[in-house]
Amino acid sequence: MKIIINTTLMVPIYEQITDQIKTLIRNGELKENDNLPSVRTLSKELKISALTVKKAYDNLESEGFTITVHGKGTYVAATNAELLLEEQKKELEADLEQAIQKGRRCGISDEDIRSLFELILEG
Amino acid sequence: MKIIINTTLMVPIYEQITDQIKTLIRNGELKENDNLPSVRTLSKELKISALTVKKAYDNLESEGFTITVHGKGTYVAATNAELLLEEQKKELEADLEQAIQKGRRCGISDEDIRSLFELILEG
Amino acid sequence: MKIIINTTLMVPIYEQITDQIKTLIRNGELKENDNLPSVRTLSKELKISALTVKKAYDNLESEGFTITVHGKGTYVAATNAELLLEEQKKELEADLEQAIQKGRRCGISDEDIRSLFELILEG
């Protein structure tokens, strides 16, 4: 399982982990009942604290994406790819909305915002 | 001077202040050597902590938009509206790019990202 | 605010905290918009790690009982005492069910279980 951590981002490490695991699940690279790497294993692999990985796993479980069995490990729960996609889209929507509102607060015209957006998307 | 604070946003208050003052400067509503309201005045007006206003003013000064004279007040520095607009656009560009990249990391298609964007912009 | 920690119990400290705060909220001893003690303050008062208090507060927020404002503090959210009572009853139900099932596994008759229960309740 490939997780990439970018410590320069202002995104918490545990969130980067949950985001990427959610995507792995949605893409079918992690399937129901698959065993996630143990907290310790992943923490060593990523060279981060075990607690940080645990927090990521805790969040995944509380959102229903995984099931943790004490003494055994963490497993991918039954999933609904559709539902997951919708959730991720909502996150994206929130991010985009925040950026747009900020641009407007700065007095940038919607037309300019759209131009920038298209520039980046096509770029 | 009209500043609007929205505490429900996930944008820090001090950033909302600097953004709006930058825009006032760019629009010419605040001109070179204009006197910004004092930290205490603005903090009372906005019903927020004076430290928050001070942080906003500090940032404005460190970015060269204002000049603070000890014991007198804070004044608008000589500015180049064109340059300022460009800078604000760059910030927006960074925000949009980050959102787009996150969406792509989640496996959302460019077409879907664009749809969401248009939905929000038109909405 | 009075929180009592019992480290001899096998109940996690953070759960003892969340349980007691929920009850304070339900009993009206903590009302909407009341400010909970800061993470550090409570941790010093209870002589436990700040992280443990934070975990308790995090859980309270994720269950909707409190609202946390960065840099300001943690506040009691609008509550529904009815709903909260129902939830606590469900917890009690789970505990009782577990005890009963264990008794049955040990071959103790329902009549004996009921006798014991009444003895304790009346006692």
Add this chain to the structure above:
Amino acid sequence: MKIIINTTLMVPIYEQITDQIKTLIRNGELKENDNLPSVRTLSKELKISALTVKKAYDNLESEGFTITVHGKGTYVAATNAELLLEEQKKELEADLEQAIQKGRRCGISDEDIRSLFELILEG
């Protein structure tokens, strides 16, 4: 010997084993000097780790219910069924008391606690 494991319960597997063996002893289905199945045999039969069975047997021995002879096996010790029943009742009593106290701490009335209890027992 029939042991039933329920992994969905929140009761540790080793405790389910010890509980049931204690009951078998109390009911006379296991008598003094009877040979318990070997750790490996039982672990295969129940499809669980041998370490888990060993932990159950260790607990039984430390509580005086069995005697383990190195290289030979585990045998039922001399027992007093009456005494055993009393002990199991005491455990149940402790569990029920803890549940009741928790309910009371949450401000649930004794009447409500009793209703819940009866509901589960009859259920």
Add this chain to the structure above:
DNA sequence: GTGGTCTAGACCACT
């Protein structure tokens, strides 16, 4: 081996 809890302290962002 696994996860669950807790500690003591660090650094950062926000008010």
Add this chain to the structure above:
DNA sequence: GTGGTCTAGACCACG
């Protein structure tokens, strides 16, 4: 001052 994140390491319970 506040909360937010992360670390390095400890001890416990479960398998």
